[in-house]
Amino acid sequence: MDVYGLLGNPVSHSLSPPMHEAAYRELGISARYVTFEPESEALEAAVSGADALGIRGLNVTIPFKRDALSLVESDELATRIGAVNTIDFGGSSQKPTGHNTDAAGVRRAFEHHGTELDGTQAVLVGAGGAGRAVAFALAEAGAVVKIANRTKERAENLANAVPRASGHGLDDLPNLLADAEILVNATSVGMDDDRSPVPSESLSSQLTVMDIVYRPLETRLLREARAAGAETIDGAWMLLFQGVEAFELWTGREAPVGMMNDALRGELSGEADAFK
Numbered sequence: 001m002d003v004y005g006l007l008g009n010p011v012s013h014s015l016s017p018p019m020h021e022a023a024y025r026e027l028g029i030s031a032r033y034v035t036f037e038p039e040s041e042a043l044e045a046a047v048s049g050a051d052a053l054g055i056r057g058l059n060v061t062i063p064f065k066r067d068a069l070s071l072v073e074s075d076e077l078a079t080r081i082g083a084v085n086t087i088d089f090g091g092s093s094q095k096p097t098g099h100n101t102d103a104a105g106v107r108r109a110f111e112h113h114g115t116e117l118d119g120t121q122a123v124l125v126g127a128g129g130a131g132r133a134v135a136f137a138l139a140e141a142g143a144v145v146k147i148a149n150r151t152k153e154r155a156e157n158l159a160n161a162v163p164r165a166s167g168h169g170l171d172d173l174p175n176l177l178a179d180a181e182i183l184v185n186a187t188s189v190g191m192d193d194d195r196s197p198v199p200s201e202s203l204s205s206q207l208t209v210m211d212i213v214y215r216p217l218e219t220r221l222l223r224e225a226r227a228a229g230a231e232t233i234d235g236a237w238m239l240l241f242q243g244v245e246a247f248e249l250w251t252g253r254e255a256p257v258g259m260m261n262d263a264l265r266g267e268l269s270g271e272a273d274a275f276k
């Protein structure tokens with residue numbers, strides 16, 4: 001039996017085990033996906049221990065994505081983003097290889113919805129860990145990226161690292177959105193509260209709006225975007241496709257996207273019902 005897993009702290013609410021195990025069941029793969037919660041100082045021992053034990057692959061989440069970079073042979077995109085969220089122990093190099101499938105998750109989520117990014121004007125709100133992956137995903141796909149963040153300096157720093165990007169404060173959002181076709185929220189605003197990081201008057205039907213927040217799935221931003229006539233993409237799509245990309249990298253097989261999506265959304269709606 002193959003073992004895959006997730007390294008993070010905390011990981012108890014992770015949606016990755018049901019999503020990946022649905023794929024193993026569907027394709028008849030004998031594998032389990034388990035979560036590991038090492039202390040920060042034990043990260044290096046955890047990665048080399050996993051390698052020694054024959055674990056095939058690990059996802060990496062908060063707070064280890066940045067530190068994992070130096071423990072593996074990172075690919076070019078993960079190196080530029082400055083974070084690894086997927087480790088593959090099956091490669092032929094001496095060190096395990098590190099990848100960032102969050103960026104691919106964003107690109108594939110737009111592709112799945114038939115939204116072209118090449119040549120578009122995109123506004124990204126947020127310049128934290130997830131914001132970095134989104135910024136590179138949009139730029140790699142050919143968008144011009146305007147990054148707006150509460151702490152403007154952080155947006156400017158990120159923009160310096162991303163091709164065709166500029167950094168702004170949140171006050172610039174109405175201007176930036178006037179000629180944008182793509183809007184992505186990568187702040188935590190809207191998670192566990194009913195707030196939006198974007199003034200509703202700046203939303204319009206010319207936009208496709210992605211919110212990467214997935215708890216809840218229906219954020220205030222997405223509600224207001226839909227009311228303004230915009231196309232919307234919820235945060236479970238990025239989560240799904242980063243998992244799909246990791247599955248395909250580890251197994252070399254095409255992922256059963258529909259089954260993984262059903263498992264993920266089943267878990268999320270179960271959680272939402274439990275809170276009612």
Ligand code: NAP
Pocket residue numbers: 102105125126127128129130131149150151152154186187188189191197212213214235236238239240242
């Ligand atoms: P992070 O590194 O802590 O960054 C948080 C971001 O939110 C920063 O840009 C921060 O701005 C901004 N922010 C926080 N509170 C704010 C407020 N009150 N007003 C305006 N901006 C505010 O967090 P992260 O890891 O990037 O995660 C961000 C969100 O993305 C979380 O909700 C997470 O669950 C979600 N996420 C989703 C996926 C997915 O697959 N769908 C993947 C990763 C993360 P400052 O720089 O000014 O502090």
